[in-house]
Amino acid sequence: MSEVELYPGRVSPLGLRTIPHCDISRYTGLELLQRIIDNKYPAPPISFQLSFDLTEVSEGRAVFRGLPNERYLNPLGGCMAAGPRRCWIRLLPARCKRCSTRARSIRRRSSR
Template identity: 40%
Template sequence: MFDAAPIPEYNVGIADIPQVAARTGLEQMQAILSGDFPAPSMAQTMTQWIERVAEGEAEFRGEPSAAVLNPMGIVHGGWAMTLLDSALGCAVHTTMAKGEMYVSLDTSVRFIRAITAETGQVRCIGRVQSRGRRIATAEAVIEDQKGRILASGTSSCFIQPMSPDAGS
């Protein structure tokens, strides 16, 4: 169970790649939280944001609304999948050393309960399960304010050095 948090004001954009490469993944996530680095623009589009990070863990929040409904009147699965993907990836991101990056290899999602525009704010907590030299795995759950699990997911990520021309 959790209390709803205010939707933060978004500073969106693309961070300067040399500044990103000079920080660990955890430092990068903390810089987004503090506003030193911009948040990805899709966070604003999807009304999803980073609430908290720690080594191997990322908590996201989301505000489902009528703007993201599917033809059946429930929140589109892509909205929930995006929230899971963000928490899963950012949990892995917090384990990156300076100059490392990752790409997702796969993501698996299970929908457990319908999310509607009336569900209210949800949270998604992603946690790293294993972190090797080249592969990391993570799991995450989306829950409502009553603590009910709405969806869950897992992901595998490939870790590699950041290329010198990243972002160009």
Template identity: 40%
Template sequence: MTSEISPSEAATLQLGALPLTEITKLSGLEIFQHMKEGKLPAPPIMVTMQIFLETAEAGRAVFRGNPGKAHMNPQGTVHGGWISTILDTSMSCAVHTELKPGEIYTTTSLTVNMVRPLMPGSGEVRCEGLVAHRGSRLATAEGRLVDAKGKLIAHGTVTCMIFPLQTA
């Protein structure tokens, strides 16, 4: 199964930022459920980066990606920024699943360790983020990016600051 989305499919998606006034009453996990059902917009970056949500459950988020030529660096491998993006996405979204209504978050630090090159066109990759700690203001998560054969491409950690949503 491939996660790649065509330009015509992308045009049919509801894309954009989450409407803050609508999400104040939803938990982080409910927000993901509403996005998957098309009731809330999905982030536009998913189309650009070819990164798509597979699973979101309490403390866990899994994304699939399909890096292509548009994501290459000068050496012809997938740019480290793409690898960092899918790791940040999966780990931060794992934190997002644990938010209470009225809370939002932002990444404050990201550490990525790349252990082998990823080639464009090598097929779909899978990235899983798991919350390691959720406090009242800070949360940390760990993530692993693997190729279609299950070989580790990169792993990392993220720290997120949690704060109340200000809608006014």
């Protein structure tokens, strides 16, 4: 694994990858998200694609930081009739909602 720059000033030291499936049953959703913040897991691939990362998580709350750039522009220099910042901002709410929901709802599964 090699480090990856997610956006200027933020590097994921472990590169990009998803959470190992075996850990999903081991930790709560909140614990999994905190482990991403603590660099115990690589950054999720979507963090590189959208130039953002998870910076803070608590029960029912997820905070992201990022920086929009020209990757979101179409050939005419726009994005869904908006500038790059507006397009980028429209992509984040769905991601934030899913993470805040996971911080609340995923509980440890009982081992049988």
